[in-house]
Amino acid sequence: MIWKLAFKIQRIAYFACLFAPCVITGLLAKITDDPDLRASWIKLLVRTIELGGSSCMKFGQWLSMRPDVIAGDVIQALTQLRQNAPTHSFQQTRKIIESSLGKRLEEIFEEISEKPVASGTIAQVHRARLRPEYALKSTDGKLIQDVAVKVQHPGVIAQTYCDIDVMFQGAGLLFAVPFSKTEFSNALQRQINFEWEAYNLWKFKQNFKEEISKGSIRFPEVSKELLAPEVLVESWINGHTISELFDGKNPNTKNVKGPKNSKKKTEKDLMEQRSKFSKLKAYKDKMGYWAKTIFQTNAKMFLKDNFVHGDLHAGNVMVSEDHPESVVVIDAGCTCQLKEEVRPKFEKFVNAMCNGDSKVITDSIIGFNQKQTKKENISKFRKSINETVKRFVASPGQSPDGEPVKIGAFLTAVLKEIQKHGLMLRSDVAMSLVTLGLSEGLIKQLDPKFDCVGGTMSYMLGLRLSEMITCHSPASTHLPNILSQW
Numbered sequence: 494m495i496w497k498l499a500f501k502i503q504r505i506a507y508f509a510c511l512f513a514p515c516v517i518t519g520l521l522a523k524i525t526d527d528p529d530l531r532a533s534w535i536k537l538l539v540r541t542i543e544l545g546g547s548s549c550m551k552f553g554q555w556l557s558m559r560p561d562v563i564a565g566d567v568i569q570a571l572t573q574l575r576q577n578a579p580t581h582s583f584q585q586t587r588k589i590i591e592s593s594l595g596k597r598l599e600e601i602f603e604e605i606s607e608k609p610v611a612s613g614t615i616a617q618v619h620r621a622r623l624r625p626e627y628a629l630k631s632t633d634g635k636l637i638q639d640v641a642v643k644v645q646h647p648g649v650i651a652q653t654y655c656d657i658d659v660m661f662q663g664a665g666l667l668f669a670v671p672f673s674k675t676e677f678s679n680a681l682q683r684q685i686n687f688e689w690e691a692y693n694l695w696k697f698k699q700n701f702k703e704e705i706s707k708g709s710i711r712f713p714e715v716s717k718e719l720l721a722p723e724v725l726v727e728s729w730i731n732g733h734t735i736s737e738l739f740d741g742k743n744p745n746t747k748n749v750k751g752p753k754n755s756k757k758k759t760e761k762d763l764m765e766q767r768s769k770f771s772k773l774k775a776y777k778d779k780m781g782y783w784a785k786t787i788f789q790t791n792a793k794m795f796l797k798d799n800f801v802h803g804d805l806h807a808g809n810v811m812v813s814e815d816h817p818e819s820v821v822v823i824d825a826g827c828t829c830q831l832k833e834e835v836r837p838k839f840e841k842f843v844n845a846m847c848n849g850d851s852k853v854i855t856d857s858i859i860g861f862n863q864k865q866t867k868k869e870n871i872s873k874f875r876k877s878i879n880e881t882v883k884r885f886v887a888s889p890g891q892s893p894d895g896e897p898v899k900i901g902a903f904l905t906a907v908l909k910e911i912q913k914h915g916l917m918l919r920s921d922v923a924m925s926l927v928t929l930g931l932s933e934g935l936i937k938q939l940d941p942k943f944d945c946v947g948g949t950m951s952y953m954l955g956l957r958l959s960e961m962i963t964c965h966s967p968a969s970t971h972l973p974n975i976l977s978q979w
Contacts, residue, residue: 501655508545508659515541516667535570542574547649548656550574550614551681552664558927561911561918578614583607586619586644593721601627601719605642615685615826616645620729629714629728632705637714637728645723649685657681676920684826687725691715693825694727700798701790709786711813711821730821732814735783736807738776739938776812783812783820784940790822791932792952795843795925799836803827803924806931807938829924835861839922843929844953846903847946849886851879854907864917874914881906890946897944901933 515537522531542553556563557571586609587598598605605621612618619642623629629637661674683689694712704710713727720726787810794801802809804827811821831839838857845853855878859871866874885903887893904926911918918926933945 500651501659504652504655505659508656508663511541511544512663531566535567538567539570539573542571543578546652546656547578547614547646548653548681549660550578551684552660552677554614555677555680558924560905560908560927561916561923564912565909574614578612580609580612580617581646585647586617589644589647589723590642593724594719600624602642603638610641615649616643616687618643621726623716623726627716627719629716629726631714631728639729639731640716640726641713641729643687643690643725643727645685645687653681653685680827686722687826688720688722690725690826691717691720693828696800697802697822697825700793700800704790708816708819710790711816711819712825713821713823730811730813730823732812732821734808735810735812735935735938738812739807776817779817780939781943782818784936784943786820787932787939788936788943788945788948789952790820791929791936792949795929796840796952799830801829801925801928803829803928804931805928805935807935810935829921829928831921831925835919835921839925840953843949846900846907847898847950847953848889849882849898851882854878854882858907858911858916858918861918861922862916863919864915866915870914870916874910874916877910877914878907881910890944890950898946900945900949901930901937904930904933 515534518530518534518537521527522534539553542549553571553574557568557574560568563571590601591597594601601624603622603624606619609617609619621640621642623638623640625636625638629640631637657674657678661670661677664670694715698705698712701710701712705712713730715728716726787805791801791805802822802825804824805822809822809824811823813819813821838860841853842857842861844850845857855875858878859874881903883893885892885906886898887895890898892898908926936943936945
């Protein structure tokens with residue numbers, strides 16, 4: 494008990510010293526209204542959050558999913574927190590794997606890379622090859638030895654349980670946090686327990702059995718034997734993420750610079766870029782198909798299953814070189830679910846966005862609002878939403894220029910109006926809308942002409958809402974019994 498108190502005091506002191514320069518700079522930027530000072534403050538904010546540790550970065554990531562409350566330039570900066578995070582040593586990786594699985598590293602793996610291939614806020618990933626006795630089985634019965642090993646960063650759990658209280662108390666003094674401590678705590682507990690991610694992958698595979706059998710979508714295979722809250726072993730996907738493919742721009746352009754400095758790229762960098770660029774050209778004829786697959790996947794997750802991948806951006810969708818006709822969805826630690834009583838209202842809102850029904854859009858948002866809002870603000874909000882709808886929708890599914898409605902830009906404009914007029918959406922709705930926006934961006938990246946609104950209207954028309962709504966268990970930090978059966 495005494496060590497917990499001492500640790501909490503230590504973290505409070507650390508956060509106070511860490512965030513003091515950021516808070517002072519932010520206040521000065523607000524008082525002076527200096528755009529350069531604000532830009533400096535935003536950079537400082539991101540760096541400060543990164544130094545705060547894993548739970549602090551997760552807190553920042555959650556804030557980045559609330560454009561209804563947080564300013565757009567801050568949102569844009571906070572999305573950088575999703576990129577590469579600090580790594581831990583291989584000696585620590587060995588210790589965590591051996592203590593979690595109860596076996597020596599050499600007993601499990603024929604080989605494992607000491608250098609991680611990726612690192613996030615909670616864990617890092619190593620490439621490895623399993624010994625034959627621990628090989629995974631694919632859906633077609635083939636043995637899989639090449640795997641990705643996800644290992645939790647040391648100290649994550651201790652920091653998490655202490656830092657949540659400190660962060661909410663500190664943040665609450667500066668602004669209205671747009672989600673509850675219980676919501677954030679439960680979600681974070683599920684993300685730091687990799688048994689939950691294993692369950693999520695299993696659940697997605699159950700929901701997409703038909704699509705998997707047709708070969709349009711895949712999810713990694715997970716080892717049930719080599720699974721612990723701190724360790725996840727899953728099949729290695731031989732391929733590239735969508736974001737990596739689009740990073741492979743033409744390497745033959747002049748004055749090619751290094752990523753973060755003025756030095757020219759090495760020959761190795763150029764070779765890798767040429768390889769990605771050639772793959773990008775080779776895959777060009779498949780991108781429309783991938784866009785359609787990702788759209789159908791999202792539509793099913795949102796409108797039929799109510800079990801949605803919460804971070805489906807270009808870095809979490811892969812193209813397998815072994816199965817180029819499939820898209821592979823990875824990193825399923827974060828999922829979204831709407832409460833059952835909200836689902837029909839959310840579907841009504843989505844339908845109104847497609848059709849440009851400003852009254853239903855406004856009424857839905859007011860129904861989702863969780864903040865005491867003045868009547869005059871509500872009146873102004875109705876007027877501004879009506880004007881916004883006219884800018885984006887001329888007739889059902891069509892924008893004023895005759896093209897399909899640009900749902901991502903439309904949604905961004907609506908969220909800006911929500912923030913401007915002092916409303917605050919309930920968390921499950923806000924996260925679902927941001928996830929919709931992420932997915933639409935990914936689809937448009939693959940196929941700029943893809944009509945997301947027309948597709949949504951067709952999908953909703955093809956579903957009978959009364960048959961679509963099924964019972965789902967509420968969010969919990971306890972793993973479902975089905976995991977033990979699986």
